[in-house]
Amino acid sequence: MKKVLIVDDSLAVARQLMKIISAGGEFEPVGHAKNGSEAIKMNLELHPDIICMDMNMPGMDGLTALRSLMALDHKVKVVMITSLGGVGDKFTEALKLGAQNVISKPFEPENVLRVLRALQPA
Amino acid sequence: MAVKFFGQFLVEKGIVSREALLKAIELQETVNLKFGETALAMELISEADVERVHKAQWSADLQFGDMAVQLGIINETQMHQVLTRQKNSHLYLGEALIQVGALERESLDGYLQEFKVDQSPYVTDKTDIPPGVINQEMWGMLADLTYKMLGRIANLTVRPGQCQLVNHLAPNCLIAAIEITGQLNARYLLSVSAGAREAIARAMLSQESLEGEPQELLDDTIAEFINVVCGNFSAKAAQLGKTVEIEPPQLIQPDAGNVNSATGQKGLLFPFHLADGELIEAAIFINA
Numbered sequence: 330m331k332k333v334l335i336v337d338d339s340l341a342v343a344r345q346l347m348k349i350i351s352a353g354g355e356f357e358p359v360g361h362a363k364n365g366s367e368a369i370k371m372n373l374e375l376h377p378d379i380i381c382m383d384m385n386m387p388g389m390d391g392l393t394a395l396r397s398l399m400a401l402d403h404k405v406k407v408v409m410i411t412s413l414g415g416v417g418d419k420f421t422e423a424l425k426l427g428a429q430n431v432i433s434k435p436f437e438p439e440n441v442l443r444v445l446r447a448l449q450p451a
Numbered sequence: 452m453a454v455k456f457f458g459q460f461l462v463e464k465g466i467v468s469r470e471a472l473l474k475a476i477e478l479q480e481t482v483n484l485k486f487g488e489t490a491l492a493m494e495l496i497s498e499a500d501v502e503r504v505h506k507a508q509w510s511a512d513l514q515f516g517d518m519a520v521q522l523g524i525i526n527e528t529q530m531h532q533v534l535t536r537q538k539n540s541h542l543y544l545g546e547a548l549i550q551v552g553a554l555e556r557e558s559l560d561g562y563l564q565e566f567k568v569d570q571s572p573y574v575t576d577k578t579d580i581p582p583g584v585i586n587q588e589m590w591g592m593l594a595d596l597t598y599k600m601l602g603r604i605a606n607l608t609v610r611p612g613q614c615q616l617v618n619h620l621a622p623n624c625l626i627a628a629i630e631i632t633g634q635l636n637a638r639y640l641l642s643v644s645a646g647a648r649e650a651i652a653r654a655m656l657s658q659e660s661l662e663g664e665p666q667e668l669l670d671d672t673i674a675e676f677i678n679v680v681c682g683n684f685s686a687k688a689a690q691l692g693k694t695v696e697i698e699p700p701q702l703i704q705p706d707a708g709n710v711n712s713a714t715g716q717k718g719l720l721f722p723f724h725l726a727d728g729e730l731i732e733a734a735i736f737i738n739a
Contacts, residue, residue: 338699341655341672348657385682387699412682413697420459421476424469430462433455434679435604440463447465 330357333445334375336368336382336394337361337410342434346381346410349438356445365394372398372405379445381432384411384419392422399427406448408432455686457544460566461554471553475544478551482542486515490525490533500524581616584717589635589693590735593684594721597641597733600680601723605651609731612722618712620720620734622705624648627673629681633695635688636738640703640710641677646729651676674700712736 333356335343347358359375362368366389368382380398384391395407409423412434420431430444458476461467467475484492487501496519504518513521516530525533545563548554554562578591594614601607620626624645631637643651648669652661655672681697688695703710712718716736723731 339671339675339678340668341652341675344656344668385678385697385699412679413685420456421473424462424473428469430469431459433459433463434682435600443465444463 331355331378331445332357332359332375333379333381334359334368334371334377335361336363336365336380336386336391338363338383338386338388342383342410345436346441349436349441350381350445352438353442353445363388365389365391365397368394369397369401372402378406379448380405380407381410381445382407384409384413384423392419392426395423395426395428403427408444408448410434455570456690457563457566460569461548461562466562467548467553471548471551474551475547475553478547479542479544482540482547484537484540486519486533486537489537490516490519490529493533493536495525495529495533578611578614578721580614580719584719584737585739586635586693586737589688589691590637590719590737592687593639593680593735594719594733596684596687597680597721598723600676600683601651601731604676604679605654607647607650607654607725607731609723609725612724615720615722617718617720617734619709619718620732621709622707623730623732624705625670625673626703626705626707626710627670627677627700628703628710629677629700630698631681631684631695632698634693635695638712638716638736639677639681639684640734640736641673641680642730642732642734643673644729644731646727647725647731648673650725650729670702674702710734713738715739 333350335346335358337343343361350356350358359377360371362371364386382391382394391409398405398407407428409428409431411431413419423431429448432441432444458472462469462472490496504515507518507522516533519525520527520530545559549556578594580587580591598611601609620640620642623642625648626640626642628638628640631639649661652669652672678700685695685697716738719735721733
């Protein structure tokens with residue numbers, strides 16, 4: 330089972346993602362961080378294989394946290410979550426910073442699982 | 452499904468890798484010159500002119516070409532010549548992906564068709580907005596996205612009422628608000644009755660029953676709903692040439708009373724009626 334850390338200020342999104350991820354049978358949600366700084370802390374404590382992280386959060390936002398996570402830990406696979414799908418520059422910035430992919434909201438469960446399954450181990 | 456751009460669609464579907472997409476975008480960045488760069492290459496303006504236009508753009512919301520014309524650096528005909536050169540030499544992402552070897556030319560049309568089908572639910576319809584409101588088509592698009600998302604995400608059948616000019620949004624069970632900034636500036640608010648909030652929460656959480664669920668979670672589904680609406684609005688606006696940012700959503704409880712538009716803001720109200728008498732109202736307080 331691959332361990333997944335969910336990072337989103339929204340309880341509703343975290344709940345949605347946990348359901349989708351758990352249903353896949355191959356992934357185990359191991360925690361929920363509500364902003365970027367919590368994500369950095371929980372990454373050190375929980376050592377997840379995958380982090381699913383929202384781009385737009387109060388406090389430390391997703392792109393800032395992504396930059397720090399990539400500097401601290403090259404092994405973790407980060408998938409960004411966004412409702413800003415069509416905003417190409419943010420999408421490109423996330424990929425350039427090291428995100429493996431970007432999942433759009435509203436979620437399509439099949440799409441979420443396909444993206445997670447496609448992640449290659451470091 | 453969500454509003455997205457072609458590159459994201461291809462990566463999400465696993466059709467091209469992130470590395471290949473980044474390579475294609477890099478190629479686009481070298482080929483697709485900005486207006487000022489194109490005008491420089493055509494020897495219509497100097498480096499000093501570019502600097503002058505950029506400085507002037509700090510104080511007026513005008514595109515580079517329009518500003519250059521306003522400053523008398525180029526004339527209208529030259530502006531159109533530059534725009535035509537940009538258009539004719541533009542490298543589209545599909546072509547860039549073919550050039551970097553990430554896509555076969557024969558498969559491009561098929562993927563473009565699939566992308567069109569994926570995005571078709573988000574083609575917005577025209578909404579009537581009272582005259583005298585700036586960027587009418589953008590705010591109409593936001594109202595129409597709200598209507599469509601109520602159907603697609605919240606599974607609600609709603610009847611949209613006529614748009615009205617207002618200076619406040621009356622309290623209901625809950626109001627969620629988002630600030631929109633950048634090239635469009637407004638405060639977007641969504642007010643929901645108790646039944647509407649539960650219906651949205653049930654759909655967002657994919658749960659028949661909400662028994663035992665904390666109010667915080669139910670309220671959060673409304674915040675997340677407007678986050679998705681405004682995020683998709685931001686994506687659509689970008690496709691139409693307007694860059695906007697959205698702040699994280701805020702919740703306003705009914706004891707706060709009316710939410711008033713600020714001085715200088717113009718308020719638009721879009722009612723959405725549900726079959727069982729429940730009401731959802733979207734308001735947009737637009738900065739003049």
